[in-house]
């Protein structure tokens with residue numbers, strides 16, 4: 044499913060008033076349309092989502108929640124927020140949705156604020172294995188305010204070490220267990236984490252920032268029936284505006300809401316909330332479900348293609364949109380590989396590799412699938428990537444091939 048209206052129209056006004064910024068916006072649009080966005084966390088929102096984001100709802104101050112605001116004149120934006128909440132609740136089968144979190148990190152901060160006190164012990168996937176900054180990094184509030192214990196993945200299989208999770212939970216008796224990752228390519232066994240959390244009396248927080256869009260499309264298991272609180276972003280596979288949300292049962296609704304506002308945020312961003320509602324509406328369609336399944340099918344083909352090119356694919360493949368791979372067998376580490384590929388127009392991330400000091404590559408298929416690419420194009424991308432890293436395809440030729448491929452699948456067709 045590709046989006047059907049060029050966003051250049053909205054730049055016209057800007058072009059007349061501020062050519063400098065108009066140039067920048069058009070330059071970025073051109074960059075996105077002529078390179079391949081393989082960053083696992085990125086996607087192309089629809090023009091309907093962009094329209095809501097660029098709307099006068101951005102002008103409205105709305106501290107509080109629908110029906111209980113600190114500002115006047117909220118009667119219309121209240122409806123927008125109620126629609127966003129109802130759509131999210133229906134989409135994920137949740138009793139309560141808070142759609143005000145400004146980002147995925149803000150959603151996690153609020154989840155901790157709702158359930159924990161500073162100094163509490165939290166068990167989460169360790170950062171070297173794909174834990175997010177908010178899962179205990181010393182550079183983040185989480186590492187400073189809580190006592191994080193990290194579980195890991197099996198050195199052989201790359202899969203989450205369930206025996207270790209259970210053993211660490213029994214030893215450390217955490218107040219909360221976090222499951223969710225920035226780089227884990229497989230489904231997470233939420234029933235297992237629920238069982239361990241129940242055994243030690245911990246809350247279960249699912250940080251589903253990455254897979255929540257696959258959940259919406261029925262292409263990944265839903266954490267909502269298992270976790271006490273689910274944190275998510277709206278801008279990754281879900282294809283909405285940049286932002287976060289929190290899903291929970293009615294018994295925690297009030298604590299979660301108070302943890303978002305007034306504890307960690309001020310006024311809600313009503314244009315973003317309206318855009319989230321638009322994205323939830325899109326995600327409830329059969330077309331989005333087909334999209335989510337195609338994202339996974341594309342990732343499986345791309346992973347197999349990368350393995351055939353000689354990269355070592357973590358866990359041997361993927362269940363999701365996300366792949367991590369070690370390019371070392373091609374004689375290059377992740378950091379240098381990322382630079383070389385970027386010069387060719389293949390835009391992706393480095394990531395930590397489990398049990399290895401070198402950096403690997405992390406890539407995803409959400410954006411290229413939105414553009415309408417399928418399994419044939421994934422094979423072509425894998426071959427190009429391998430050719431560039433082996434030095435067989437020179438940068439100029441690779442860049443021309445990427446430009447040609449991207450040109451056939453414009454993210455915003457005119």
Ligand SMILES: *Cc1c(COP(=O)(O)O)cnc(C)c1O
Pocket residue numbers: 084145146147148149151175177223224225250251252253276286287
């Ligand atoms: C992306 C991500 C986040 C943070 O989202 P931001 O919107 O960048 O703050 C948090 N947790 C996980 C697991 C993520 O993948």
